Amino acid sequence: MNAPVSPQASDAPNTVYLKDYQPPSYRIEKTQLRVDIGEQSTRVSSSLSLERQGEACDRLFLHGEALELVSVAINDRTLSSEQYHVDEKGLTLLNPPESFTLQTEVNIYPKQNTSLEGLYKSRSSYCTQCEAEGFRKITYFLDRPDVMSDFTTTIIADRATCPVLLSNGNRIDSGTLEGGRHFATWHDPFKKPAYLFALVAGDLASIQDEFITQSGRRVALEIFVEPKDLDKCDHAMSSLKHSMAWDEKVYGREYDLDIFMIVAVDDFNMGAMENKGLNIFNTSCVLAKPETTTDAGFQRVEGVVAHEYFHNWSGNRVTCRDWFQLSLKEGFTVYRDACFSADMGSSTVKRVEDVSLLRAYQFAEDAGPMAHPIRPASFIEISNFYTVTIYEKGAEVVRMLANLLGPVEFRKATDLYFERHDGQAVTTEDFVQAMADVSGWDLTQFKRWYDQAGTPRVKVTDHYHEDSRQYSLTFSQSTPATPECSDKQPFHIPIAVGLLGGAGELALKLEGEELTDLPEDNTHKVLELTEAEQTFVFTDVPEHPVPSLLRGFSAPVKLSFAYSRQDLAELMQRDSDGFNRWEASQNLALAVLDDAIVAYQQGKLDSFTVDPMLIESYRQLLADAELDQAMVALMLTLPSQDYIAEQYEVVDVEAIYTARRLLAKTIACELADSLRAVLESYDNTQAYRADADSIAARSLKNTALGYLLLEPSQSDTDYALAQFSNANNMTDEVSALSALLYSESPQVAEHAERALAEFYTKWQDEALVVNQWLSLQARDPRPNALLRVKALLEHPAYDGTNPNKIRAVIGAFCMANPINFHTGLLDDPSAGYRFLADQVIALDAKNPQIAARLITPLTRWRRYSEVRGQAMRSQLARIQAAPGLSGDSYEIVTKSL
Structure with missing residues (x-):
């Protein structure tokens, strides 16, 4: 009927504003889909029961992109061309009835769909990704979160190539058809928005298990x-069952369907998707076995499986009214999965990992041109707001609420929230109101966390x-100005504190408090900072203490206090937090x-001496057998280059890299005996286990090995080579390889290259292992890394259409190898910036989401020297001038310039 229209718009994309929100003019009571999958094209027939509200x-617009319209009818009567209008954005019905059934047929082309949104083909399987706005690439629909419908989906495909046919809900029918084809019909009894729709058809194998709910349902x-x-699924299944039991115990949330399914696909823009009853995952978040998966990979699988399962309530049963409320489901669910992971392992280690991510990336986002509140006021492309602000900072805001209310009141508040809004699409106000209604608190000021961007400085x-x-x-x-606002009002900031005296932690009694009001163990207190300036006075303090401030990172702020180095050494050794x-x-x-950075900038690094207090503090850590080994490893790990950069107004890339490398080598030399003792105490022949204690022991051992290979003896090199060759798990194998590869010792270089080749052979x-191999090389800090990266793009292992491969090479080089990204090549210092712009422009035409996310390093051009900043800015201008630039990339580039 109509030829497909390109999804690229020639004009600048429109901005969408929260203030313009209007409820939908129609609701869709029932949706019936018939998806007939063919080798070359797929026919999608839909029947929508609409009712005006x-x-x-005089007109009703339904979203639809890159669709080839075959027919359109209302109540079985085909419409004339005067009764509707179709363009590249959707279908407009003219003078629609009050209630009616809309029937459409469209052709779509999954094999040609490189955006990986809507229905596309990944290797041998067809699958969908509909969040945020992918469903409009499947059929015409009111594709917005507040339109929730009852879905019945029939899938038809070739039985030989697609023996497995899956969709949301429970399977209610299946059978064979003529011509070697077959069908399956699925019904989801819970109304959902289109972004939660899922469909998978392919040649897949599966493992099965069951879970018995607290009410006895199987x-x-x-x-x-x-x-x-198939041999890499057991850990994901175990993680799923642990998640289901934990959600029942901690939140009282029971699963509601007869079946819960997970499908792993290799081509996926995100980590995973919480589609109702049929979660679609990136393979990197499902597949795990000791030989091919690192400890971090095991933990990631556990955390992501939990996250997507927890969405069944915090995102599915209660969803967001509009995409401005995205953190309503994502921030809350990240908080829930963080608590789950803390319960499954070490709570302190998990907290350190989460805060490290927040401070390295979210704080940088808050300080850059893409800074936005947890609930943005506007956007051009919603895919650009799947950010660390929405997720990680959103989780920190929920954590603050949980800590302010306490575990009992917080559980009552979440119960009220789920019960009050079950089956609804709601807002962040609804979530906070449940907290206020249970606690009786006025949380008006607290809600500024949702509407003001920026990282408060305390x-x-x-x-x-x-x-x-x-x-x-x-x-x-105080909070620095951000693009949306320069006049920041004070936040409500909970600050957990303790006071350390010479004999231990001191009892805390604020001025005006009665002894009867104090808890039995009153060495820890949460202060509530609500004014621009406040003073808290503690009484009966026998000596000048060392304050332990912002314990547990009780608020996402930058806190400064003039600690002496002796104070810090004492906190390292004696703080109970x-x-x-x-x-x-x-x-x-x-x-x-x-x-060291100052010494480098003054040309005095050759005579620089590392403060022995740091070395001695590390020595004491290594000597303390009572400490959690994972914590020792974390405390021995120097701040990341990204976090160091956040401490300076102007980022001096060479100074940071050189200073950090010098300090690492000094630690390796000064603590060599203690580090070797760690290696000697570890039994490399023990069977692999993924429990917290085993992971901790491996992390300390491999941290020690990484240090020793910076300035290695022959025995250190031999140890690394033996670990690489004999490892019974990927954690040890890849740790040894990275230690060899990143050593600057000439005696190690030849071994490293040989090990790298052996690893690939x-x-x-194993695609996920090869991704690690690619990433290790892209992160290699040795000079001329860009030449090696360009060679990787030509390697048979690289696939420029696969997001995991793109992240492993281009993303790793540009975002995790700052010394080489910012210094380029010896004869071309800006080569790294031009390389990134080239890749973004090429990718934007195929997969706008992935292209846009790669732009981030260039957006921070104002943080660098004039020469570097202008070189980065010129590449942003190149991207902006690229013909047919997607809205995803356009938004980021224009805001950055």
């Missing part, structure tokens, strides 16, 4: 993968009055790194 309207569990990956000063035995802490808060012990180690290292048929 509100006043009559739920069938099934994980589908390519047959070759400055703290103290004073001890020896005569009155009073100790005061004065807090002042595990997070703040790690924080003290980071701050002490930052102080020493700052000395051994694992070339």
Whole structure:
């Protein structure tokens, strides 16, 4: 009827504003889909039962992109061309009835769909990705979160090539058809928005299990993968069952369908998707076995499986009204999966990992041109707002609410939220209101966390009055201007504190508090900072203490206090708060790194001496057998280059890299005996286990090995080579390989290249392992990395249409190899910036989401020297001028310029 129209618009894309939100003029009570999958094209027939809500309207617009319209009818009567209009954005019905059934047929072309949105083909399987707006590439629909419908889906495909046919809900029918084809019909009894729709058709194998809910219902569990990956599903299944039990215990949430399915696909823009009853995952978030998966990979699978399962309530049963409310489901669910992971392993280690991610990436986002509130006021492409602000900062805001209310009241509040809004599409106000209704608190000021962007800066000063035995802490808060607002109002900031005295932690009693009001163990207190400046006075303090501030990272702020290095060393050794012990180690290292950076900038690095206090503090950590080995490994790990860069107004890439490398080598030399003792105490022949203690022991051992290979003895090199050759798990194998590869020792270089080749030969048929091999090389800090990266793009292992491969090479080089990205080639310092722009322009025409996410390093051009900044800016301008630029990339580039 009509030829397909390109989804690229020639005009600049429109901005969508939260203030313009209007409820939909129609609701879709029932959706019936018939998806007939063919080798060359797929026919999608839909029947939508629509009913007007509100006043009559003379037109109804339904979203649809890259669709070839075959027919359109209302109540079985084909429409004339005067009754509708179709363009590249959708279908407009003219003078629609109050209630009616809309029937459409369209052709779509999954094999040609490189955007990986809507229905597309990944290897041998057809699958969907509909969040945020992919469903409009499948059929015409009111594709918005507040339109929730009852879905019945019939899938038809060739039985030989697609023996497995899956969709949301419960399967209600199946059978064979003529010509070697077959069908399956699925019905989802829970109304859902189109973004939660899922369909999979392919040649897949599966493992099965079951879960018995707290009410005694049996739920069938099934994980589908390519047959070759069937031996890598057990950990995901175990993680799923643990998640289901945890959600029942902690939140009282029971699963609601007869079956829960997970499908792993190799081509996927995101990590995973919480489609109702049929979660579609990136293979990297499902497949795991010791020989091919690192400890971090095992933990990622556990965390992502939990995250997507938890969405069944925080995202599916209760969803978001519009995409401005995205953090309503994502921030809440990230908080839930973080608590789950903390319960499954070490809570302190998990907290350190989460905060490290937040401070390295979200703080940078808050300080850049793409800064936005947790609930943005506007967007051009919603896919650009699947960000660390929405997810990780959103989770921190929920964490603050949970800590303010306490576990009992928070559980009551979430119960109220789920019960009050079950089956609804709601807003962040609805979530906070449930907290306020249960607690009785006025959370008006707290809601500024949702509407103001930026990272608050909290400055703290103290004073001890020896005569009155009073100790005061004065807090002042300010937030830098961000694109949406320069006049920031004070936030409601909970700050957990403790006070360390010579004999241990001191009892805390605020001025005016009665003894009867104090808890039995009152060495920890949460102060609530609500003003621009506030002073808190503690009484009966016997000595000038060392304050332990922002314990557990109780708020996502930048806190500054004039700690002496001796104070930090004491906190490292004696603070009962595990997070703040790690924080003290980071701050002490930052102080020493700052000395080295200044020395480098003054040309005095050759005579620079590392502060022995840091080395001695590390020595004591290694000697303390009582400490959690994972925490020791984290405390020994220097701050990342990204986090160091966040400490400076102008980023000096060479100074940061050189100072960090010098300090690492000094640690390796000064603590060589202690580090070798760690290696000697570890039994490399023990069977692999993925429990917290085993992961901790491996992390410390491999941290020690990484240090020793910086300035290795022959025995250190031999140890690394033996570990690489004999490892019974991927964690040890890849750790040894990276230690060899990143060593600057000439005696190691030849071994490293040989090991790199052996690794590829051994694992070339394992896609996820090959991704690690690619990423290791892209992150290699040795000079001229760009030449090696360009060679990788020509390697048979690289696939420029696969998001995992793109992230492993281009993403790893541009985002995780700052020294080489920013210094380029010896004869061309800007080569890294031009390389990234070339890749973005080429990818934008195929997969706009992935292209847009790669732009991030260039957006921070204002943080660098004039020469570097202008070179980065010119590449942003090149991207902006590219013909047919997608809305995804256009939004990021224009905001950055």
